[in-house]
Amino acid sequence: MKTISLIGSTGSIGTQTLDVCMKHNIKVKALAAKRSVRLLAEQAHKFNAEIVCVFDEDKYNELCGLMTDTDAEVLCGMDGLCKVAELDGIDLFVNSVVGMVGLLPTLKAIEKGRDIALANKETLVAGGIIVMQKAEEKGVKIYPIDSEHSAIFQCLQGNDKKQLNKIILTASGGPFFGKTKAELENVTVEQALNHPNWSMGNKITIDSATLMNKGLEFIEAKWLFGVEPEDIEIVVNRESVLHSAVEFDDYSVIGQLGTPDMKIPIQYALLYPERYECDVNRLSLTDYGTLSFYKPDYETFDCLRACIEAIKKGGAYPCLVNGANEEAVKLFLERRISFLDIGRIVSGILTEFEPMEINTYEDVLKADKAAREYVVRRVSV
Numbered sequence: 001m002k003t004i005s006l007i008g009s010t011g012s013i014g015t016q017t018l019d020v021c022m023k024h025n026i027k028v029k030a031l032a033a034k035r036s037v038r039l040l041a042e043q044a045h046k047f048n049a050e051i052v053c054v055f056d057e058d059k060y061n062e063l064c065g066l067m068t069d070t071d072a073e074v075l076c077g078m079d080g081l082c083k084v085a086e087l088d089g090i091d092l093f094v095n096s097v098v099g100m101v102g103l104l105p106t107l108k109a110i111e112k113g114r115d116i117a118l119a120n121k122e123t124l125v126a127g128g129i130i131v132m133q134k135a136e137e138k139g140v141k142i143y144p145i146d147s148e149h150s151a152i153f154q155c156l157q158g159n160d161k162k163q164l165n166k167i168i169l170t171a172s173g174g175p176f177f178g179k180t181k182a183e184l185e186n187v188t189v190e191q192a193l194n195h196p197n198w199s200m201g202n203k204i205t206i207d208s209a210t211l212m213n214k215g216l217e218f219i220e221a222k223w224l225f226g227v228e229p230e231d232i233e234i235v236v237n238r239e240s241v242l243h244s245a246v247e248f249d250d251y252s253v254i255g256q257l258g259t260p261d262m263k264i265p266i267q268y269a270l271l272y273p274e275r276y277e278c279d280v281n282r283l284s285l286t287d288y289g290t291l292s293f294y295k296p297d298y299e300t301f302d303c304l305r306a307c308i309e310a311i312k313k314g315g316a317y318p319c320l321v322n323g324a325n326e327e328a329v330k331l332f333l334e335r336r337i338s339f340l341d342i343g344r345i346v347s348g349i350l351t352e353f354e355p356m357e358i359n360t361y362e363d364v365l366k367a368d369k370a371a372r373e374y375v376v377r378r379v380s381v
């Protein structure tokens, strides 16, 4: 029986991860969430968790009150998240929090030699250099939970990675596929939150509408699979059925297909290399009839272009675009900036900052903070 610890348990990936654990008898030793303590406590009871942690410290007392009928240890804050990540006696640490907050727990787990199932994009985008270096040093395996990276990972099984010629990273195109910038000028928060194929949390749904999400995934792919930016092609598949593909040196292309449901990549990461029945609708190609493919529109979607430029420039630039985007999305959701402002801000940061190197976690924090301050400054004038 496998044992995991999980941070981000009340989010979209977190709750689906727990569904997979329930179905396949995976033991959940520790759980953490941002601030939804009622659901968190419910999950902790259901799985008999030994440790339960809430990130927002003002929710600590409430969580303690909800756990008094158990022997569970109750923790809070970043220290708590890191304890969940470092926990002894687990096979896999699952990181499904949203944002930069996921980076330190990832580094702590690697330090302990713990294998990781990773849904937290920002970990690799902001800290890719140090995360991959440390993971290699410690022999830690990182299993991607993101559907695209899981697809690429699956396509590489049984093949020699040295013969990988190109990654074909697929995108849904988001709710604003085919639109021009002029048509996107007055997009509302509600319109941006309405994704055609995937149901996800707010931050990633906005990132999918701006195509920032694909930009982040582009950067992640570079780190996870050790390829150059020139060797990753983004292709829009409107149906989100081809989850990504790889091309080998003989130009044979192998792709992974399935209905758009995160349970498949979550289960593959948790049970790798085993494959068991998954609680999803099966793919019927004939029900779809046709699959459509397009080039992405780099003109309209500034965020996507900015991410690719950032990883080509290297150093702190990926971290800067990520930090700027997190801040900009927050402002958009608060209705303080427009939809297109997100792209303007994210691409603006590339020309505003001199190159900086990333060698340590502190360097990442510094760049991230600088990016956020830039956004606040820019918006308040």
Ligand code: MN
Pocket (backbone or CB within 6 Å): 146, 147, 148, 217
């Ligand atoms: Mn994805």
